[in-house]
Every structure is written in C-alpha cells, then in structure tokens.
Amino acid sequence: MALALPPGGRLVACDRDPRPLALAREYWAKAGVADKIEERLGAASESLEALLADPAQHNSYDFAFIDADKKGYRAYYEQLLRLVRPGGVIAVDNVLWYGRVAHPEEADKNTAALQELNDFLLKDERVAFSLVPVGDGMALCTKR
Numbered sequence: 001m002a003l004a005l006p007p008g009g010r011l012v013a014c015d016r017d018p019r020p021l022a023l024a025r026e027y028w029a030k031a032g033v034a035d036k037i038e039e040r041l042g043a044a045s046e047s048l049e050a051l052l053a054d055p056a057q058h059n060s061y062d063f064a065f066i067d068a069d070k071k072g073y074r075a076y077y078e079q080l081l082r083l084v085r086p087g088g089v090i091a092v093d094n095v096l097w098y099g100r101v102a103h104p105e106e107a108d109k110n111t112a113a114l115q116e117l118n119d120f121l122l123k124d125e126r127v128a129f130s131l132v133p134v135g136d137g138m139a140l141c142t143k144r
C-alpha cells in the first residue's frame with residue numbers, strides 16, 4: 001500500500017504487538033517507504049480513537065484495511081467509517097473465513113462474529129458493499 005502512495009501520501013499502521021511492527025519496519029526500510037508510514041502501537045480501537053480525537057482526520061483517509069482480531073472488526077469498521085472520506089474504501093479481510101461463514105452450525109466466536117458482520121455490511125446503506133472471493137474473502141465497502 002505504501003508503494004502505491006503518491007508523493008506526500010501517508011499510511012498509518014496499527015498493531016498491538018511490537019514484534020510484527022518491528023518485522024514490518026525492516027521491510028518498509030528495504031522498500032524505501034519508511035518515511036510514509038506512521039506506526040501506532042496499541043489496541044486498534046484506542047489508536048483509531050486517538051486519530052478521531054483530531055477533527056482534521058475525519059473524512060480524510062482514502063483507504064483502510066482491517067486484518068486483526070475478528071471480534072473487533074465491527075468496532076473498527078464504525079471508527080473507520082468516520083475517518084474515511086466519501087468515495088473511500090474500507091477493505092475487510094477474512095470475511096469468508098476459509099468457508100466457515102457458510103455453515104450456520106459453526107459455533108466458534110470468530111466465525112459468528114464474521115457471519116454477523118457480513119449480514120450487517122450487506123445491509124449497511126452507508127456503503128456500497130462488494131465481496132471479493134480471493135483468499136479467505138475480502139469485503140470492499142465504498143463509503144457513500
């Protein structure tokens with residue numbers, strides 16, 4: 001994503017674990033994009049809330065990618081809807097969850113969270129919803 005940014009473009013990377021951020025940092029440097037990336041270490045809900053505390057950040061992001069704890073997706077989606085501009089896209093990873101979402105009998109909490117999220121996104125009139133069946137499924141929600 002950072003490689004696709006135009007000059008002056010900026011990417012905010014959130015993770016609660018410093019280890020993947022440290023690994024990612026090596027590759028940002030190798031790719032020559034480290035100066036475009038701002039790290040936020042901590043729970044994603046808190047990092048996003050900190051961004052929302054600045055009104056200048058509202059409706060300002062072109063694109064967001066959610067790929068973390070499945071039960072948190074719905075809350076991150078609501079926060080990101082406020083940060084992404086109209087016409088911007090929120091991509092949500094894992095929405096097919098290796099096919100498990102198609103099985104109502106799957107009772108584990110991650111599958112249930114993704115089943116509920118898909119039902120919600122499909123009906124959410126604030127976005128145009130597409131589900132791309134690559135990998136284990138990616139939802140593309142374009143903010144109206």
Ligand SMILES: C[S@@+](CC[C@H](N)C(=O)[O-])C[C@H]1O[C@@H](n2cnc3c(N)ncnc32)[C@H](O)[C@@H]1O
Pocket residue numbers: 014015016017020042043044045067068069072
């Ligand atoms: C599947 S990995 C993401 C990989 C990343 N999208 C990539 O392509 O390199 C999931 C990440 O979510 C992070 N994570 C899980 N729960 C989180 C939370 N509540 N807040 C922030 N990050 C979280 C984990 O530490 C882990 O690094």
